[in-house]
Amino acid sequence: MKIYLANILTILASASTVLCGGYVLQDNIIGSGFYNAFTFENIADPTSGRVNYVDQATAQSQNLSYASSNDFILRADSWTVLNPSGPGRNSFRIRSIKTYTTAVMVFDIRHMPEGCGTWPAVWTTDESNWPNGGEVDILEGVNNLAPNTATLHTASGCTMPSSRTQLGTASGLDCNSATGCTVHFPTTQSYGSQFNAGGGGWYAMERTSSDIRVWFWPRNGAVPSDIQNGATTINTDNWGTPAADFPNTDCNYAQYFDAHNIIINLTFCGQWAGVVYSQDGCPGTCTDYVNNDPSAFSNAYFDFGSLRVFE
Numbered sequence: 430m431k432i433y434l435a436n437i438l439t440i441l442a443s444a445s446t447v448l449c450g451g452y453v454l455q456d457n458i459i460g461s462g463f464y465n466a467f468t469f470e471n472i473a474d475p476t477s478g479r480v481n482y483v484d485q486a487t488a489q490s491q492n493l494s495y496a497s498s499n500d501f502i503l504r505a506d507s508w509t510v511l512n513p514s515g516p517g518r519n520s521f522r523i524r525s526i527k528t529y530t531t532a533v534m535v536f537d538i539r540h541m542p543e544g545c546g547t548w549p550a551v552w553t554t555d556e557s558n559w560p561n562g563g564e565v566d567i568l569e570g571v572n573n574l575a576p577n578t579a580t581l582h583t584a585s586g587c588t589m590p591s592s593r594t595q596l597g598t599a600s601g602l603d604c605n606s607a608t609g610c611t612v613h614f615p616t617t618q619s620y621g622s623q624f625n626a627g628g629g630g631w632y633a634m635e636r637t638s639s640d641i642r643v644w645f646w647p648r649n650g651a652v653p654s655d656i657q658n659g660a661t662t663i664n665t666d667n668w669g670t671p672a673a674d675f676p677n678t679d680c681n682y683a684q685y686f687d688a689h690n691i692i693i694n695l696t697f698c699g700q701w702a703g704v705v706y707s708q709d710g711c712p713g714t715c716t717d718y719v720n721n722d723p724s725a726f727s728n729a730y731f732d733f734g735s736l737r738v739f740e
């Protein structure tokens with residue numbers, strides 16, 4: 430009888446944990462573990478960037494990707510002057526083998542790509558069903574221009590309320606199509622050289638059946654203890670107000686979002702970085718810069734401490 434009661438109490442305790450924002454570690458991806466969890470996509474950039482996404486063998490042989498026991502590096506070529514009529518600058522695009530629906534992803538990032546012409550992104554989508562299966566951009570920006578922007582892209586009919594519980598500022602409430610519904614983060618530390626100057630930090634994205642939320646904590650700021658300590662159970666209720674909040678008020682998540690892979694890529698110029706390149710204060714033309722100034726891309730790299738996924 431005692432045993433049964435203990436079991437019941439355990440079940441009740443774990444059920445209430447789940448309902449209250451508690452999650453358990455499922456995937457703890459560190460160092461060379463990224464090579465098991467992700468595949469390199471050597472595809473043409475759909476947004477026509479001045480980029481050449483290489484395969485894993487090329488990435489490792491050119492040290493564009495490198496893993497140690499606690500770092501995973503992804504970088505662009507920063508030594509080759511390009512032939513203007515040849516392929517773009519070597520870079521990376523990796524996609525997780527697993528897909529996730531309701532989950533919390535915590536990215537410990539020590540350094541992110543910075544510089545004119547760069548367009549890095551950490552995001553989730555179902556590539557075979559875009560845009561109907563939705564897209565969640567967690568970390569994205571161009572030309573080193575802070576702050577970070579988080580964005581949803583969906584099929585038509587999904588919109589966000591103007592009033593939300595978030596620290597960031599919404600621009601665009603219609604998540605449909607190319608523009609999407611964007612939230613600008615509250616601090617410039619969330620992106621580019623200012624992110625890197627502080628040693629980076631943690632990005633976390635929580636997706637439930639009713640909400641998508643994104644947090645950012647700079648490394649030397651106030652960080653929730655479960656994030657800081659790499660705990661195996663986390664509780665998003667203790668994380669405070671997110672930088673971006675996308676509630677399902679006017680968007681049926683079951684209809685607009687399916688199971689997503691995680692994608693991490695770095696392109697150059699293209700339909701976003703290229704278009705606003707001059708207005709962002711960058712020199713010459715984007716394509717010339719990418720072709721002719723390899724050393725300008727020596728800081729165009731990600732250094733991940735870990736990616737931990739909780740369900």
Ligand SMILES: *[C@@H]1O[C@H](CO)[C@@H](O)[C@H](O)[C@H]1NC(C)=O
Pocket residue numbers: 492495502
């Ligand atoms: C590859 O990159 C890593 C990380 O930046 C560096 O520590 C290592 O020395 C590089 N290896 C070679 C052969 O250049």
Ligand SMILES: *[C@@H]1O[C@H](CO)[C@@H](O)[C@H](O)[C@H]1NC(C)=O
Pocket residue numbers: 474475476548549550694695696697699
């Ligand atoms: C990453 O890939 C997506 C979709 O294929 C594309 O829209 C985006 O421009 C790429 N971003 C980067 C940073 O490569």
